[in-house]
Amino acid sequence: MAAEPPQRLALLGGGFSTDDDGRLDDWVLARARVPRPKVCFVPTAGGDAPAYIEQFRAAFGSRRACEPSVLHLFRRELDDDALRSFLLAQDVIYVGGGNTANVLAVWRTHGVDRLLREAYGRGTLLCGISAGANCWAEGSHTDSFGPLTYLPDGLGLLLGSVCPHYDSEPGRRPSYRAAVAAGRLPAGWAVEDGAAALFTGGVLTEAVTRARGAGVYRVEPDEGGGVRERALPCRLLGTV
Template sequence: MLREARVVVAAVRRVALLGGGFSTDEDGLLDDWLLDHARGDRPKVCFVPTASGDAPAYIDQFLRVFESRDCEPSVLPLFRRELDDEALRAFLLSQDVVYVGGGNTANLLAVWRAHGVDRILRDAYDHGTLLCGISAGANCWAEGSHTDSFGPLTFLRDGLGLLRGSVCPHYDSEPGRRTSYREAVAAGMLPSGWAVEDGVGALFVDGRLEEAVGTTPQARLYRVEADGDGGRGAGERALPCRVLGGSG
């Protein structure tokens, strides 16, 4: 008797880099775009505000915005943690979206590792949870990032490594970002990567760019790579972004 073949469907692994969202945008276009990519009709969306030290105002802002949307919002605090290890793992793996807030990238990674959150998020990624975030919440998914975690703008050769290369947020809005990031890539301090302007969303599926969107016609996502001729420079290439909201 032949056994019925079992078909195993691998989960699609996804990361979204956000140059905005509920904390900076009044139009809500990036958050709507994000939820359009979440699995399920009423996705579970967990906000992780570790990088801001679980700032209460930040948490309140997330809940105020997402409670008005067709989803099930929740928050994972770690500075006043309530869940034991087993419950923490079960909670995170039950989420459809993990939305990481901005703040200090280096502190975020250190706290996650102390609580084992980094390992759980790797498993969530492999099981199809959409991982995303703004600023530090975008930096954390890559191998390295451009950050002000230590005061001045610098490079951080640390991250979860779910997205190959490096990430630079606020590419157009913070003085010195563009020059400093390109210098770090040119010098080999950071691998080639993705520079995200404010108002941009970039979705990666299994590590490859699937879609880039912008809230304005001017918003851009850039690929920044070191010169391949032995020089000490780095070039940037603007990638097309679909404009959200039907404008442009």
């Protein structure tokens, strides 16, 4: 019997929309299952914003060895069968930032949540930044409702919770720590801008950073009603 393909997803603290050097995007492509992967950008969380889509096309067009495409849901053109075939043909599905609560709702309306689970089980690498990182977990730290708060919802492909922008947005760190300490969110993973984490079968298998000082953290409740925050070793991209 053939071995099941590894189930992998990546939490990104950067990429084409925020960084000039492209190191995190190159890192993602290098982890695809084929040398020239099909990469689908899913901009649902940002309302399929045209400028965001153009940024993706500019970054993943002729500049990289891949076959880029975009999934439009606000002006959907594919029927259910074509949508399934399209998503399952991808090697990498890259979800953009925006509103976490909204992207989950729209995906469920169109059945994309089920298709992403199926693609994940077939070995497609799932990844994303901000809301595109939050969506894979059981819960996340978000500003989907305006003020920073906790969202006990997600696809649940990654056990626990996720907090993006851990170092760059005022209030993120203390607010996420408070949510984990109070049990409003389960223990989870905090990603600073410039860092990224790869999970294989739900287990952290690699953490990297494009900038010295940016990192990934494990945040867990402790016995005293607070939290334990542990910085994880990160490889600086561009080094062996």
